[in-house]
Each structure stands twice: as C-alpha cells, then as structure tokens.
Amino acid sequence: MDYDVLILGGGIIGCSVAYELSKYNLNIAVIEKDYDIADDISLINTEIVYDGSECEDKFLSTIEHKGNSMLDEITSKFNVPFKRVGSIKIANENKAIDIIEGIYKRAKERNINDIYLMDKNDVKDIEPNISLDFKKAVYSPNIGVIAPYDLAIAYAEVAFDNGATFRLEEEVTDIKKIVNGFKVTTNKNKFSCRVVVNTIPGEYNTLDSDIKSNGQKESDVHYLILNDRSKPFSNSIITAISDEGDMIKYIPAAGNESLIAINKKGTLKFNDAVRLAKKVVPSIDKDAVNSIYHEKSRNNLVIIDDNENYNGYIRVCGDHYATVTMTPAIASMICETIVSNLTCSKNKNFIDKRREFYKFKDMSDEERNEVIAIDKKYGKITCLCNLISEGEIVDSIRRPLGARTVEGVKRRTGATFGSCHGAHCISKIIYILARELNKKPTDIVEDSKNSKVLASRIKEF
Template sequence: MDYDILILGGGIIGCAVAYELSKYNLNIALIEKDYDVADDISFINTAVIYDGSETSDDFMAKLENTGRNLIEKACKKFNVPYKKTGALRIASKNNQKNKLDIMYNIAKKRGIDGVHIIENDDEAIQKIEPNLNIKIDKALYSENIAVISPYDLAISYAEVAADNGVNFRLEELVIDIKNISNGFKVTTNKNKFSCKVVINTIDNEIVEDKLECNYKNMNYILFENKMENKLNTILIDDIDDSTFIINNPLISEGNLIGIKSDHMLTLEEGIDMAKNIFPQARKEFVSNIFNEVCDKDIIVIDDSNFDKGYIKVTGNHYGKITMAPAIAVMIKDKLKHSLNVTRKKDYIDKRRDVYRFNDMSNEERNEIISLDKRYGNIVCSCNNVSEGEIVDCIRRPLGARTVEGVKRRTGVGLGTCNGSYCNIKIIKILAREMNKNILDIVEDSKDSNILSSRIKEFREM
C-alpha cells in the first residue's frame, strides 16, 4: 500500500493537516488508533480562540494570531458556531497589575489590533460585560477572542478531507516507523504502509523538556444555564504567577469556570475561588466538575529531518486548537514546494449540510419533517435533538460509530439529565444503523461496551 503522505494521528492537528493537503493531487492516508477522530479534545463544547496577545513566546503568538483568522473563516465556511466574546483580563491582586501593561505593550509590538488597556473606566467595563459584579480599576481587553465548538471544527476538517479523497484509517495503532531508501515504512497493528512523507502528530511529549515541566492542575466547574446574570465575556483573573481563574461562556449557553492551581481543588475550594470573578457562583448551579493536568505550554514543529520526508508536530499548549490551522498551512507550504504538487481541479471546499433541529424555525422544522419524519422524533428533550440528526451523523463520511461520537456530533445526551433518558435510545439507533447487536455498541473505544448482557429475554429490546 503506497501513499505520498501518511499523517499519523487524527487529533485537531492531524485533521487540519489532512484538510489542507487534500486540496492537492496527493495520495494521502491518516492513521488513527481510536474509533473516531479528535477523540482527545475535551468533551466540553468550548475552546477559547486566542489572538497571540497573552503568550510570552513570539512564535506561539504568531501561530495563534494566524490560526484565529483561519478558524474564523473555516467556521463560516463549515457552519461551525463561532462566538466572538472578547476577553477581559483583570488582576484582582495588585501585584499582577503591571503584567497587564507588559502584555499590552507586547501585543502592540506584535501588531495585534483590537487590544486595549482600560483604566478607571466603569462605563467601558459595563459596556463590555454588563453582568460583571465586581469592581475593576484596570483591565486588558482583547476584542478578538472567541469561543468555538472545537470538535465540530475538527470533524469538519476531517469530513471535507475525506470527501476529497483522504483515506482515514481508524482503529489502527502505529507501532513502528522506519526510514527506507525512498521514504518510510509505517507498521500498524493491522497493516504495513510505505510512503514518501510522514507527518507525525501522535506523540505530544517533549522528552528533553520533561524535567523542567511544572505540572499544574486545571480544575473545571461547569455551571448550567439556569443562572441569572451569567458572564458572556471571557474573564481572566491572574491571581499570581502560577494561579489564574478563567470564565468561559459556552457555545451552548452555560459557563465553564477554570482554575489553574498547583493542586486538585475540592468543589468548595473551587467555588470559593470562582467567586473572585463571579460572586453569584453557587453549588446548586454546578452541573459537572472535572480536572486536567497541564504541562509546559510549548509546541514544536520539528522539520529537522525534512530532507528525508519527516515532520513531527509535538508538545502541548493551552492554545493548540487555535494554532492547528496555522500549523497545517505551514506544513502544506513546505510540502507544496518540495514535492512540486498541483492543486486539484475538482476540489470541493464544502462540508455536507448538517440540519440542527434546535436551531431551526418552526417552518424549517415542518419542511424537514415532511421530507424525513425521523426529524420529528425528539430523542433528547434537554437539547432538542431529533432521531434524524442522529441517523445523519452515523451515515455521514467518517460517521459516528460510538455513543460518544454521536453525542459529540449532535449534542444529544449533553443536557442537564446527562443522558439518563436518551443513552439507551442512542444505543438502539447505533445498533440499528450499523446492523449490530446492542450489546456490541461501545461508549468510545474498544471494550468500552455499555450493556453487558440481557437480564430477561423479551421479543423486542
């Protein structure tokens, strides 16, 4: 099996690279070990799209600022929700206030427009965030910052790439990469491939930097939509050099408060910290909590073996989603020149339409139900998701094959009931569409079966 290019890993980076390269006359495959692409992106449906004004590293800033512009265009093209919220950075502890000026000056030096210092101007702050209930005498405001649904973006890149000929090889684990005379031999648990170029995105650990890593906990508290006067702007409070609190307004309403600290916080500790920026935070509005470990924020695009045909994208960064399309374009430009490739004449830069029942007018709903009555059968009453949408997400290119895949694509089961009413319905639809036994339907990966056995034999289940 010969390819021009093998992309290893189907995270947001792999999907964005596949999308960029699918525009050219190249024979490409992407190898991913899981059942689905972009499976490692956090389940919460919001990612912040940064503008390069918050990082001290000039190269990361450039990737963020370029990536932000590309993401805004891609979201428009693929109909992915993109909410420009703006971001207010405050320093409730006085010792961090000079940091705001430093960041402002760096942003100016980098030529990032739309970044302002606001000082002793309650009216300006109120205009940006009318629901802010704390006194702020100084803030750094960036108009550019937005939130998106990262999984939606990744799946859009992948679907368009697949429609334009990229071969997505899911459930294949890369076990060996060998340099051969005119390229590489890549061995998976199922196949052996040869190719001219390998783009490796599977290994995010920068080994040589490991000892310097200062691992931190990112504690997340998800507040549901019922709260009054919730904040609609991203708000960041730098408490000290290694602790901050961030409010992320979600794409689907509700708020996610993230607290970076040196240990895992209890819910009570987290809520106390959240009150710094959001005094109305209360336990009864919390719908979920989770914790992630962050490490050194650095991305390396290692092209030191480019003459042999090998590029590796490695490292972790809180803005890696923002950077993904910029990294993909850099890789495409490099390959375009060295492989001397031509653009496809029949390239289709469009994602197949997705119909979201929740976002439709009654007129549109009646129209789609008259074409397919499954759009009139609501499976998830929290988020108003219909059977028609679930069937479509399974039947699309790179369709969902797991319960989590269906949830991520449609939002089914992600409402306040956390899927307690609709999980079994999703399982049944997946089994029917894939012609499988319901006992074989998995949550997200191999062996994550949900139903273990029947307890009684009925004629139907």
C-alpha cells in the first residue's frame, strides 16, 4: 500500500485529521486540489466559537460543545488567537424573546449549564456601557472568537513537521474499493491506501451511496469590517435577534479587525447595512466601516459516516456555520476510529509545537529591536496599515507549507486588510514572492493557476 491513510481535501477538517493522525506511526497524505491548504475557508469568516446552545440539532450541538471545550489547549499550544469573550443575545419583540428563551431551555436540557437568562440590569453588570434597547437577553460566557485560518494552518504545519505529506495541486477524480483498502485516482497519480478520510464537499461518489443529503439550507451574511482605528464597541459578542429570526452580530476581533455580521436574505445597500448595524452598535457611523462583503452561510448537517459497517472509508460531509468550532471534536473522533481499527503505535518523536513566528504589530519596541538585530527584514514595514514587516512576509513563504500565492501571504500575515486595501503593499508582496520562489513577478498568482496579478511588464506594451 502507498499510504496507510489518505485524507482527501485540505480544508480545516482535513488538516486537523492529519494533525491527530500524525501522533501515530502511520504513513499519511493529504490530497488538495488547490495551490494552498484551507483556501476554501471564506476569507471573511464570522470567527465565532459556538458552545452548542444555538444549535437545533442535538448531535451537532454535542460536537460543538465538545469542540469548544478542546480549543483552549489547542490554541494556546499553537499560538492561535482565541478569546472567550462571551456572547449576549438580545431581544425586544415577542417572537424574538421566545427564540431566546428557547435557546436557554434547550441548552439546559442538554446540560450546557454555563448559560444565563437575563434582563437589562443583569447585562449592565457584564457590559456597563451597553446602551441598547432590549427586554430579554441570554448570556453564554463560553462563546469566543478565533482566527480560523490561523488554526487550519497551524494544524497543517504541525502535521507536516511530524511527517504528514501534503500533495497540493492534485485533484481527486475517483475512489474505488479494492481488497484490504482503496484505490484513489487523481489527475496526476494513482494511490492505494488502507483508509480513506474523504472531506471533499458536495460531490458524492459511489462509496457515499448511503449518505443522504439534507438539502442546502443557505442564508446570506453581510459583513461590515470595521477599521482597526475604531475601538472595540463591547468586549462581548452582541447579537440582536428580530421577530423574523434575522440576526445582527457585533464580533470583537480575535485577529485584526472587529466585524458586524448581518444575517439577512438578499442584497443589502451600504447605508441600509450601517442602519441595521446600529441595532448592535448605536454609535457606529460610515467612517468606522473599512469594507463590506457578502457571503453565503450554510446550515447543512455535518455527517460523519464512519461507524456502521466500518470498512476503512470515512466520509465527512455537510457544510455548517460552526464547522470550525466542531473541528477538534470531529478530528479526534475520526482518529479514534482509525487508530482502533489499524494496528499502529504512538509516534514517540511527535512534537506538538508550531515553529516560532513574530508579529511585529503585537511586539514591544524592545522585542522589535531584538528581532531586527537577528534579521533586518523585520525592520522594513511592508503593510503600513496593519504594521506587517517584510520579515513576516518572508517567514510566511519559507514556513512549512508556506504561502505561494498573494492570497496565501494575505491570509497568513493579514497584509492588505487595512484601509488602503493593498494599494500600497500588493506590488511589494508580489516582488517578495517572486524573489523567494525564484519566479518572475509576472508569474505570481492571486490564488489559483489562472489568476495572474500582473498582466505583463510595462515595457512590453
């Protein structure tokens, strides 16, 4: 067999499964069709770590709750931004109050005990500056904010450092059952393996015949990214729920910028979005908004198909608004199933640590001088808006599974996400990528094969 385990799809689930399995003496590979891992995590993500209380489905609520409880340890050892800021959901109207009371009751029935039904005065004790009009609130102190892309990259880096292979730019085209395992065909190779963990969304092959889709439950989310000069409006996540079930959330930053997420069907004009945002942040004005994005959020059941008649094929499918939260729990369940079915021992050389990195923006002057003395590139600022140094850009390219595209650098470092939207730094990033990858600047791509950023050299016109 070429591999013990082949993980299909290098999203956050694929990377987390690779991390868990790299703790064992197994020959594993992740096959990802794109240039980079975790490229499908939406660039703008709500970044919330849920606690299971909002989730209607009982099984998923349990996985959310378990994932939430595992994240303190994982994020602290990987140095990934994660804060338990707490969440206050507020309601003013009758049906919305029923929704809030329903969340509280359901959570209690499921033994999610750290949840409190409150009135305005109780909320003032937690958020003294809150000036919103509401009648009832439900408070969940365990809900937090995280940098999801950073978490996915961290999982992959540690898995890679512990021996997992990542086969990028390789697209899975077929999976077949063979004696004692599977044959996986890609656009470049054919591999045999004992176990397949298939995390590729949407497309079902013949091995998935038992899995029934529960249909696409899609909703629109409109994001207002607030500029980093505006102070956090509250320490907690504030969610205003309307009678129609629409939600407007203020989310204090885990990484760079705070944001407001408006769950509302259809398109939304900028002025209307700012008007709705006032329901969670009354003092907000247009100047506080850096950019506005529209995304689709999905509420499809995550199905982990591994138990009944286990034959080595594990399918994770579905697309859920809380997948990031569930990831550690899903990965450890899958790992347990595989390890208990394959005879494998623990990897004694496993290093549960991510390689060091520096964030110039968060360092004291003394720390900055120390790192500049080691490498002068940390003294050259590439992204002026977010204070990101050339040293960080170079490190993001040279790290294990480093960035090879402009998008990869942006996501890893946060460059171009400031108020100039990359006008100042994008060309510098392209030239650094070209230098580090030994390519021509005109060959550097945004995020995939056909996305060149520079059309040609100016002299060629």
